[in-house]
Amino acid sequence: SVVNVILQEEVQEMDEVVVTGIYERNKESFTGSAATYSKKDLKMIGTQNIIQSLKTLDPAMLMIENKAWGSDPNRLPDIEIRGKTSIIGLKSDYEYDPNQPLFILDGVETDLQTIVNLNMDRVASVTILKDAASTAIYGSKAANGVIVVETVQPEAGSLRVAYNGNYGVQFPDLTAYNLMDAGEKLEFERLSGKYTAHDSYSTQVALDEKYYRRLKEIERGVDTYWLSEPLRTVFNHRHNLYIDGGDDAMRYGLGIGYNNNNGVMKGSNRDIVSGNIDLSYRKKSLLFSNKFSMDITKSEREPVSFSDFAWANPYNRKTTETGDIPMYLEGPDQQTDEYINPLYKFTIKNTNETNMISLRDNFNVEWRILQSLKVRGRFGVTKTISKNEAFKSPKHPDFREKEQLKRGSFTTNSSESFSYNGDLNITFGKLFAEKHQVNTVGGVSVNQDKTKTDGYSTIGFNNDFHVNPAFSLGFTEGQTPMYSKVKSRSASFFMNVNYSYANRYLMDFNVRSDGTSKFGANKRFSTTWAVGLAWNLHNEAFVKRLGVFDNFKIRASIGNPGNQNFDAYQAMKTYRYNVTNQNVFGTSAIIDKFGNKNLDWQRTLDKNLGVDLAMLDSRLRMTVDYYYKDTDPLLVSIGM
Numbered sequence: 001s002v003v004n005v006i007l008q009e010e011v012q013e014m015d016e017v018v019v020t021g022i023y024e025r026n027k028e029s030f031t032g033s034a035a036t037y038s039k040k041d042l043k044m045i046g047t048q049n050i051i052q053s054l055k056t057l058d059p060a061m062l063m064i065e066n067k068a069w070g071s072d073p074n075r076l077p078d079i080e081i082r083g084k085t086s087i088i089g090l091k092s093d094y095e096y097d098p099n100q101p102l103f104i105l106d107g108v109e110t111d112l113q114t115i116v117n118l119n120m121d122r123v124a125s126v127t128i129l130k131d132a133a134s135t136a137i138y139g140s141k142a143a144n145g146v147i148v149v150e151t152v153q154p155e156a157g158s159l160r161v162a163y164n165g166n167y168g169v170q171f172p173d174l175t176a177y178n179l180m181d182a183g184e185k186l187e188f189e190r191l192s193g194k195y196t197a198h199d200s201y202s203t204q205v206a207l208d209e210k211y212y213r214r215l216k217e218i219e220r221g222v223d224t225y226w227l228s229e230p231l232r233t234v235f236n237h238r239h240n241l242y243i244d245g246g247d248d249a250m251r252y253g254l255g256i257g258y259n260n261n262n263g264v265m266k267g268s269n270r271d272i273v274s275g276n277i278d279l280s281y282r283k284k285s286l287l288f289s290n291k292f293s294m295d296i297t298k299s300e301r302e303p304v305s306f307s308d309f310a311w312a313n314p315y316n317r318k319t320t321e322t323g324d325i326p327m328y329l330e331g332p333d334q335q336t337d338e339y340i341n342p343l344y345k346f347t348i349k350n351t352n353e354t355n356m357i358s359l360r361d362n363f364n365v366e367w368r369i370l371q372s373l374k375v376r377g378r379f380g381v382t383k384t385i386s387k388n389e390a391f392k393s394p395k396h397p398d399f400r401e402k403e404q405l406k407r408g409s410f411t412t413n414s415s416e417s418f419s420y421n422g423d424l425n426i427t428f429g430k431l432f433a434e435k436h437q438v439n440t441v442g443g444v445s446v447n448q449d450k451t452k453t454d455g456y457s458t459i460g461f462n463n464d465f466h467v468n469p470a471f472s473l474g475f476t477e478g479q480t481p482m483y484s485k486v487k488s489r490s491a492s493f494f495m496n497v498n499y500s501y502a503n504r505y506l507m508d509f510n511v512r513s514d515g516t517s518k519f520g521a522n523k524r525f526s527t528t529w530a531v532g533l534a535w536n537l538h539n540e541a542f543v544k545r546l547g548v549f550d551n552f553k554i555r556a557s558i559g560n561p562g563n564q565n566f567d568a569y570q571a572m573k574t575y576r577y578n579v580t581n582q583n584v585f586g587t588s589a590i591i592d593k594f595g596n597k598n599l600d601w602q603r604t605l606d607k608n609l610g611v612d613l614a615m616l617d618s619r620l621r622m623t624v625d626y627y628y629k630d631t632d633p634l635l636v637s638i639g640m
Contacts (some may be wrong), residue, residue: 071264123152163241265306355385388412392408410467534556537549573594
């Protein structure tokens with residue numbers, strides 16, 4: 001006899017999981033406000049970088065536009081989650097942006113530069129933690145929100161080779177610039193009194209001469225459109241090759257990528273070559289994994305700012321009648337900064353290049369003691385070396401009033417940073433009596449950041465053929481080389497307890513104690529907390545009978561996360577050596593900044609109310625949140 005066996009495919013949707021970087025939690029039992037996006041979600045919006053995609057996907061994430069820098073690929077964006085928690089404009093006063101969120105990459109703290117450089121084909125998911133209940137596990141670092149990035153894990157099976165290429169054309173959009181034409185600009189200047197003297201007749205004669213000279217140019221047809229001169233259309237491309245394989249015990253992954261990201265400003269370029277090695281080994285209840293990655297970045301900045309072209313007047317010509325590009329837009333009587341020809345700066349040699357290499361290694365070990373009990377330890381190290389060299393030609397207008405031997409400059413700055421981050425945590429999760437789900441996690445973490453910077457500047461170049469400090473005449477008068485070292489450390493102890501009754505009534509409690517060297521000697525440690533409550537209405541019998549909602553959750557949370565994005569030595573009295581003023585003890589020192597051993601931690605009281613809805617087999621989803629933030633005490637740097 002013949003037996004025909006027909007297998008029917010059974011499709012089961014995996015439960016959504018919220019990844020916090022320290023623990024994973026089923027989204028249905030999570031009381032915090034969080035949003036998770038897959039690689040597919042991110043690439044549907046764009047392929048430039050994670051931040052560019054997130055600003056479109058999530059309304060809580062805001063990328064502040066900087067009109068001075070525009071779309072410069074070498075400029076890190078200013079980003080916020082749910083607004084600011086610190087005073088606006090303090091980025092220049094502190095080592096970090098005090099309104100910037102915390103970034104976690106594969107469970108280890110990292111910086112914005114690493115996230116922007118990360119190849120999007122390496123990303124598995126990105127989770128944005130927004131309110132106190134979701135971010136409190138990071139305590140005094142989480143007031144600005146947390147962005148958690150998980151990279152792709154190697155999969156078991158035979159050797160696989162995957163290639164992804166992304167190609168795009170970028171061009172400038174000047175439709176928002178509605179500037180005056182030459183005639184309108186000259187008439188505006190006349191009506192505003194620019195050509196009316198208020199002191200003497202001779203001055204009025206000179207102003208009349210200037211006005212009619214410009215009017216004559218307009219009548220000859222001069223109407224220069226300066227904005228398009230420094231711009232271009234660029235073709236950018238990104239490539240990623242990933243090889244992985246292995247078995248249930250040992251898995252491996254090897255990746256290499258290239259990212260070409262040139263800006264629309266001429267001379268603005270950025271190239272990144274990246275590589276990564278992923279290894280994992282499982283032995284019974286033990287899992288060892290290691291992720292190593294490397295980024296090599298070369299960037300070039302444009303020699304002339306776009307604003308120089310925006311300031312240029314349309315009644316001035318770009319070139320002379322012979323086709324030469326002059327330094328000044330008008331005659332010798334108008335040789336001031338206002339009348340410098342921005343195109344002239346493009347014809348001389350001005351360079352600003354940065355080379356950077358970044359190495360990261362994250363090691364992770366997990367021990368599954370019981371089905372409900374797991375211990376995990378992680379240790380990550382990061383090493384970054386960068387060097388910037390900027391050359392300004394002796395023909396540059398900035399040196400027109402300098403003597404010949406002091407024209408031209410060369411400036412170089414080097415930076416070397418090293419950081420480590422380690423944590424050890426224990427996770428317990430078990431269902432009691434078929435209704436009481438208890439999840440707890442507790443642990444400790446340590447962190448250290450160390451940065452060394454040095455640099456110098458030289459002046460006096462005969463020409464711009466040799467971009468080398470050896471061809472200069474010496475250091476800038478009155479200046480000496482720069483050198484500094486910065487070190488900060490922190491230690492934390494944390495605990496999270498999650499309780500769920502019949503997957504209907506949910507509760508989260510978080511407490512964390514942080515200590516850091518950034519605050520006063522009498523305020524080394526600070527304790528933060530958060531409580532979250534939620535009600536899964538879709539699991540109630542009276543809602544199930546409606547047959548409308550796939551998900552209907554009401555959430556509420558309150559907590560007081562903090563902020564550590566401040567100067568490493570803000571609470572310490574620091575001194576600056578004065579080598580030009582010697583005394584009987586040697587080199588003298590003067591107070592550079594006053595200390596405050598009682599400097600307290602900045603904290604933000606964060607309240608949140610939210611509703612999550614899903615209908616039509618989760619094809620229609622809606623999330624509504626109302627939040628209130630109150631930062632007190634608020635740290636502000638005041639000059640003395």
